[in-house]
Amino acid sequence: MNKNKIPVAILGATGSVGQKFIELLSDHPWFEIAELAASDKSAGKKYSEAANWIMSSSLKEKYKNMTVQKCEPILNSKVVFSALDSSVAGEIETEFANKGYYVISNARNHRFDKDVPLMVPEINPNHLNLIRQQNYKGAIITNPNCSTIGLVLALKPLYDNFGLDAVNVVTLQAISGAGYPGLASLDIYDNVIPYISGEEDKLESEPLKILGSLNENSIDNAAIKISAQCNRVAVIDGHTECVQVKLKTKASIQEIIEAWQNYKSIPQQLNLPTAPEHPIVYFYEEKYPQPKLHRNIEKGMAVAIGRLREDPLFDFKFVIHSHNTVRGAAGGTILIAELMKSQGYMDNL
Numbered sequence: 001m002n003k004n005k006i007p008v009a010i011l012g013a014t015g016s017v018g019q020k021f022i023e024l025l026s027d028h029p030w031f032e033i034a035e036l037a038a039s040d041k042s043a044g045k046k047y048s049e050a051a052n053w054i055m056s057s058s059l060k061e062k063y064k065n066m067t068v069q070k071c072e073p074i075l076n077s078k079v080v081f082s083a084l085d086s087s088v089a090g091e092i093e094t095e096f097a098n099k100g101y102y103v104i105s106n107a108r109n110h111r112f113d114k115d116v117p118l119m120v121p122e123i124n125p126n127h128l129n130l131i132r133q134q135n136y137k138g139a140i141i142t143n144p145n146c147s148t149i150g151l152v153l154a155l156k157p158l159y160d161n162f163g164l165d166a167v168n169v170v171t172l173q174a175i176s177g178a179g180y181p182g183l184a185s186l187d188i189y190d191n192v193i194p195y196i197s198g199e200e201d202k203l204e205s206e207p208l209k210i211l212g213s214l215n216e217n218s219i220d221n222a223a224i225k226i227s228a229q230c231n232r233v234a235v236i237d238g239h240t241e242c243v244q245v246k247l248k249t250k251a252s253i254q255e256i257i258e259a260w261q262n263y264k265s266i267p268q269q270l271n272l273p274t275a276p277e278h279p280i281v282y283f284y285e286e287k288y289p290q291p292k293l294h295r296n297i298e299k300g301m302a303v304a305i306g307r308l309r310e311d312p313l314f315d316f317k318f319v320i321h322s323h324n325t326v327r328g329a330a331g332g333t334i335l336i337a338e339l340m341k342s343q344g345y346m347d348n349l
């Protein structure tokens with residue numbers, strides 16, 4: 001172990017998001033993976049035997065022979081990234097936080113706890129203060145749903161500059177969003193499935209907390225009406241979303257594009273290792289954005305936007321694309337941890 005780095009553990013290390021954590025953290029300048037944990041079925045096995053590695057980079061030797069641990073709060077690392085299935089995440093994360101661990105989670109379970117921040121570091125870095133209200137010895141911090149993150153990054157500059165009245169969004173979500181092994185190939189190949197359990201509720205509610213304002217001990221939700229329809233499509237990685245917006249004040253197409261292109265925030269100012277230089281990249285080409293071409297822009301940490309045009313029902317419409325397991329999960333969570341470290345939350349670990 002490198003003594004200059006903070007040791008971290010990954011809960012749910014064998015799954016789709018867990019593997020992305022391993023890939024993204026393997027050369028991280030501040031954090032080093034010290035422990036990998038998963039279900040009882042995997043615990044006790046070597047990681048290379050417990051996980052079916054599906055990342056495009058090779059699994060590094062240093063992880064192959066790590067023994068997978070149980071998800072019990074007896075791990076040595078005090079910073080814990082959770083990529084646990086939501087059927088078990090709530091209880092396990094609470095146990096870890098009670099025992100003094102900082103749990104930064106991708107699961108939905110704690111996102112709406114009153115004292116738990118739902119974080120996108122560019123948008124609401126000040127919401128981190130909420131953890132001072134928590135009664136845990138440690139803390140729980142959450143990352144939003146993978147479709148929410150792309151959407152709120154696109155909405156934030158509009159909300160700040162022109163105000164937002166209403167949003168309509170239709171998603172085309174990748175297969176990897178359903179975890180591993182996920183959907184049966186016969187269900188998704190040659191198909192579109194117009195239902196993803198719980199997803200529309202998340203897209204209609206999470207942006208309101210993220211764009212909300214921090215009071216002394218809670219968040220006042222943003223007053224925006226959002227309607228969402230979610231579809232699973234036969235794309236491996238990267239969620240596309242067709243968005244319509246009604247603004248509070250008038251704006252021109254050029255003003256909106258400039259608001260997106262100029263958008264930078266605290267992670268960029270702090271030069272955090274995982275922060276994209278440009279969180280939003282606008283494409284003028286009519287056929288863009290596309291998953292195949294744009295899922296990895298800014299190493300998968302930016303949202304690609306295109307096709308901004310006037311809308312006869314709302315004011316404007318456009319298309320966004322973002323990587324669901326990078327910006328929408330592991331990468332977004334690592335960025336939260338970097339923000340926490342840069343703000344002194346990890347000084348006493």
Ligand SMILES: NC(=O)c1ccc[n+]([C@@H]2O[C@H](COP(=O)([O-])OP(=O)(O)OC[C@H]3O[C@@H](n4cnc5c(N)ncnc54)[C@H](OP(=O)(O)O)[C@@H]3O)[C@@H](O)[C@H]2O)c1
Nearest residue numbers: 012014015016017038039042083085106107146177179180
């Ligand atoms: N995939 C995405 O794009 C995405 C994006 C944002 C958020 N998320 C959220 O992130 C979390 C992980 O998603 P995923 O797609 O990586 O799911 P996944 O591929 O199904 O992986 C789930 C992980 O949870 C572990 N697990 C299951 N039951 C457990 C138990 N009883 N005790 C301990 N560990 C257990 C599994 O370990 P075993 O292998 O040992 O069973 C596996 O490591 C979910 O909450 C999901 O909603 C996913």
